[in-house]
Structures are given as structure tokens and as C-alpha cells.
Amino acid sequence: MTILTVADQPVFFPSVPISPELDGYIYLAQALCEGEFGANRLLEQQSRVDTITIYSAGWFGYLPLAPVVSVSLVEVRRGVDSWSRSIGLPEWMPLAGGAYSITPDSGRVQISVPADEARITYMAGFDFTQPVLEVQKIKAIAGLVLSHMATKNPGLDSLSVNPATGDATSHNYAKLDDYLKTILLPLKRYIPRSL
Structure with missing residues (x-):
């Protein structure tokens, strides 16, 4: 799923006429938003299984x-063990719903039992078909x-558009102009945390 679609044109990019190149620009805009100068990750919803460290001061x-x-x-x-002696890592123990809580916006996991690690199967990201505020900001x-x-020179070394498909390909993101870097700056809040 892309962040933008042609149907978003009247609201989010009204100065850009609908043309054969538009799909390519949509994909390139998404690549920049999800690339190293933006969120540095896919923003759409995705299933994940991550193992995280649990901090003993507060679990x-x-x-x-x-x-x-x-x-x-x-x-x-x-x-x-309870005397902080290493006992090796045992098998994973599933927790019931009441034994943990997760703050959706921050991804903070709070558990009610002592543990060193948690393995969590979850879905994270944005549904770009929903008209919620955070999605509208990203769009x-x-x-x-x-x-x-x-409409302007995007500051890329080269940009090629395939006329048959409309797909645009950038060959160098390193030369983004300052305007684009400024526009993409708010997406940095979605950069993944290190495990």
C-alpha cells in the first residue's frame, strides 16, 4: 500500500496535474519518506516478531x-535467579493479557513479572486508508x-521515469536539497528503535 494514491491529488498535491508520470512520483515520494532522510522504515502496517530487553528497574x-x-x-x-546469578535462558513463557500492557504510540511494553527478555508478536505501522490525524500528517x-x-529540481543527481509504467527511479539520494530535508524531518520520529 502506498502512502498516497492518485485519489489524494486534490487534497495533498493539487498543483500536480494527473499525468502518466504521477504514479512514478507517488512511488518516489514514498521512497523518500520511508528512506534514510525520512522514517528509515516502511510506514505501512506490518507484522513483526521482535525480542526486546526488559529493564529490571520497572520491568x-x-x-x-x-x-x-x-x-x-x-x-x-x-x-x-533472585540473587542475580546467571542460570541460562530457559524456554519462552507466554504471558496472559493482564500480565502486560503496551502503550501504542510509543511502543513501551510494561510487564508484571520479572524477566530479562520479551518476545512480542505484533502489528505496527499506519493504515493509509484511515482518515486519522497522524495518517493525514504523513500524507x-x-x-x-x-x-x-x-514541479522543481528535486536536487537529485538523476531521476529516470519509465514512460511505459510511470515508475520513477532516483539514482542518488545523497544530494537532496535542504527544502526536501526540512520537509522530511518530522518523519524521523518514526525511525525504529535499536533492539
Whole structure:
């Protein structure tokens, strides 16, 4: 699923006429939004299984991706005993729903049992068909990027558009102009946390 579609043109990039190249600009805008100068990750919803460190001061940790849409399984294990002696990592133990909580916006995981690690199966990201505020903000940023690329020199070393498919390919993101870097800056809040 792309962040923008042709149907978004009147709202998010009205200065760009519908043309054969538009799909290519949509894909390139998404590539920039999800690339190293933006979120540095796919923004659409995706299923994940991540193992995170649980901090003993409060029994919490953070998932690498947010927002968290749903959680299907939380498992924990503890590698030390009550005297902090290493006992090796045992098998994963599933937790019941009441034994953990997850803050969707931040991906913070709070558990109610001592553990060193948690393995969480979850869905994270955005549904770009929903008219929620955060999705609208991301679409607005992608629309600005698309408008800038379609109407001005985007600051890329080379941009090739396949006339048969309309797909656009950039051959160098390193030379983005300052305007595009500024537009993409708010997407950095979605950069994945390190595990």
C-alpha cells in the first residue's frame, strides 16, 4: 500500500496535474519518506516478531516500531535467579493479557513479572486508508515531497521515469536539497528503535 494514491491529488498535491508520470512520483515520494532522510522504515502496517530487553528497574522495554496496532503474543524469559546469578535462558513463557500492557504510540511494553527478555508478536505501522490525524500528517508530508519533485529540481543527481509504467527511479539520494530535508524531518520520529 502506498502512502498516497492518485485519489489524494486534490487534497495533498493539487498543483500536480494527473499525468502518466504521477504514479512514478507517488512511488518516489514514498521512497523518500520511508528512506534514510525520512522514517528509515516502511510506514505501512506490518507484522513483526521482535525480542526486546526488559529493564529490571520497572520491568519495561520498548518495541522498535510504533504505533502498535495489535499484539497477538507476548512471551518472556529470565536468565538470572533472585540473587542475580546467571542460570541460562530457559524456554519462552507466554504471558496472559493482564500480565502486560503496551502503550501504542510509543511502543513501551510494561510487564508484571520479572524477566530479562520479551518476545512480542505484533502489528505496527499506519493504515493509509484511515482518515486519522497522524495518517493525514504523513500524507501531507508525502504530498509536499511529491509536489516539490514534480514541479522543481528535486536536487537529485538523476531521476529516470519509465514512460511505459510511470515508475520513477532516483539514482542518488545523497544530494537532496535542504527544502526536501526540512520537509522530511518530522518523519524521523518514526525511525525504529535499536533492539
